[in-house]
Amino acid sequence: MKQNKHSIFNDIPDEQKSGVVFKNHQLKKKIIKLLDKKGATTINDISKKFNSSSPKVNKLIQELIDEGLIEDLGKAETDVGRRPHLYGLIGDSMYFLGVDLGRNSIEIGLMDFNENPIHFSRDIEFNLENSEKSLLQLCDIINRFIDQNPGWRNKIVRIGVNLSGRVNHLSGYSHNFFNFTKTPLSSILEEKTGVPCFIENDTRARAFYEFYSHKSKDSGNILYINADYGLGLGVLAQGRLLYGKSGYAGEFGHIPFFENEIICICGKKGCLETEVSGRALEKQFKDKLKEGQSSSLQHSFANLENIRMDDIIKAANNDDTLSIELIGVMAEKLGKGITTLIHLYNPELIIFGGALAKSKDHFFLPLQMTVNKYSLSIVRADTQLELSKGTEGAGVLGACYLAKHKVLNPNPS
């Protein structure tokens, strides 16, 4: 495959690992990271920040300009003295590609360094199977997306691919899909596309989108609850995604929470998910109808078994009393679970997303009430609760943001 032009974020050869070339390379990366964080910056500020002389920084800046990565943004406004030049990233110089694998479709998106969307394709037909054929099809779809525009391939510096199930982001192995080769999945993708790739769990990628796109992220302790058909959790602790020993951290849906007899999809009984999830909501709704309770949905469905989570949520938003009640009770139960999370992670923010969060206040108000009831006020005071805006393509965006994050922070998570 074609080699990416932008070597700045590719590893440099081993023989150069010692010496000046390597150190200049490192410093250039640091400069780019700084410009990304702070925006337009002067040579003096950069040289102070990195304890490097201004002639040295000047030289590297000139090289970065020649490489097409940064540009001179003119002079800064100052009160006195000669005005320094400002330098900033050329957002269009580098791209990130995000891929979100669903069961029956793929979504792909391209984002530039300034986080502007370049192009998105939704609902690309794809049959996810644990087979080599399916994997090759995936690579083909990605390559065809990239080749839509001849200028793109050379600009893409990293590709992130979201998969459901257990994913080892460090080794690049997926546990549930494409696990038939000795080579890590990420390496195969890399070989087929010619661009460095990584894989990530889809809920965590979505969570990362929420974390990254949110304004207030002071201390970096944020939780994202995905209340959908299942119940997922993504954790950002002290600025880093939490994985735990093998990537299971945040298995919120399966903590033992109820003394009930409902068997969870995980095989255990009493999991939080057995009573708090879209799946549980469907079950509870149908049970109530069988018990003789009424709902506006009865008119729309000939066969009540066809009622789905989304229908119930829509009904609640159209004032269906039974739906509102069930969602409210569920939110109260979730609130107690959230209190546990607040005490264990002491987050500054919890964001609620997924289908259930779409029922807005019917879900959010009882949730908040319960959290207030059960939590220590001194701990609770730290934590802000928020509904997700439910942005389309959060998964793909999360993969793109993660790609950018990994490019700028190669060492830790």
Add this chain to the structure above:
Amino acid sequence: MKQNKHSIFNDIPDEQKSGVVFKNHQLKKKIIKLLDKKGATTINDISKKFNSSSPKVNKLIQELIDEGLIEDLGKAETDVGRRPHLYGLIGDSMYFLGVDLGRNSIEIGLMDFNENPIHFSRDIEFNLENSEKSLLQLCDIINRFIDQNPGWRNKIVRIGVNLSGRVNHLSGYSHNFFNFTKTPLSSILEEKTGVPCFIENDTRARAFYEFYSHKSKDSGNILYINADYGLGLGVLAQGRLLYGKSGYAGEFGHIPFFENEIICICGKKGCLETEVSGRALEKQFKDKLKEGQSSSLQHSFANLENIRMDDIIKAANNDDTLSIELIGVMAEKLGKGITTLIHLYNPELIIFGGALAKSKDHFFLPLQMTVNKYSLSIVRADTQLELSKGTEGAGVLGACYLAKHKVLNPNPS
């Protein structure tokens, strides 16, 4: 106060922040960190590790020898070629001081860079009050400890002080004690002793001792449960102590867990601690006696109200059936809580300490059974459960280890 001689871990003046002096200083610190981690190392290995030339490393090594921090350990064994010299830290060149504040006593310990104990003083009389007098007394005790040996003061590079309650390790403010000044507590201690100081929550310091002294700490995801009069938790997530937004992370004892009517010391009802803690055990034990159940302890106590947690644990270890039963039931309840922790943190190890853990198998076996019963086997498989060895002076040792850790890792937590 006398200034510490070892400037290597003190911040260098601002005017030197640019330039060669600063960079050499940084590289020397990196060398010391490497020697601490890897033990005896050659100049070539160091220069490769840090992308620095061997003449440069050679020069810095000579300087470090002159400063008395490292020593030439003779030649390495090699198969072929000239044998390189090995260099290693002089453990005795730098000390760490740990201070553990109890309600009525202080414990102080001194440890060298190789983690050898130098001197420990237990049960120093001290009355902890939120007053300036009490604070001055504390400083006096610390200074008197240091002055026991005229050679110590100059060798101590950092002092760690453990306090109960909420502690901000970053700002240096304590929430519950010595909170009457605008100056952070850590700065006051620093001024009075002439050595850089930090403060930390006592449970977290204890937890850090357990993490640091344990052999297997691969991925750095470890929990420490302090099952004592209260119920505490210390979390090491991805190699870093977990604090959360304001240092409340790990408030395990106060998660809403029971539908009971017992008012917790925190003011809420239903907290895990209301039924799982030494405090709860005392209450339950006395209630059972009042209900007419019998125990061997009835013979030893004229007034049954004087029975304490430690007596019940001792009784259990001497085959007292009632004590064993109560501890067993408590361990089962804790097991369910532990399962929640396993699902949320996916740790590789959980260590159980505190007084309750001293009842060994009476506590540990029912605990393990319950964890196995409630947890997802695939997540559970990652987690090893262990009883703490219950080392004397774990708090002071934790403060010393933390001091060393902070000296070697100044940037993150």
Add this chain to the structure above:
DNA sequence: AATAATTAATAAATTATTTTATTAATATAG
């Protein structure tokens, strides 16, 4: 036992970086 092969340490040569001095650009005061 002498020699070749190998690697470490050091010295010398080369290259790179920083420091300083100089020139350029800009605002303010007289």
Add this chain to the structure above:
DNA sequence: CTATATTAATAAAATAATTTATTAATTATT
């Protein structure tokens, strides 16, 4: 409108680092 003060950028000088060549130390081999 010019002089002065102030800061940026650049050039020159000084310093420091790396690279290379050389010498030293060591094992295996002839």
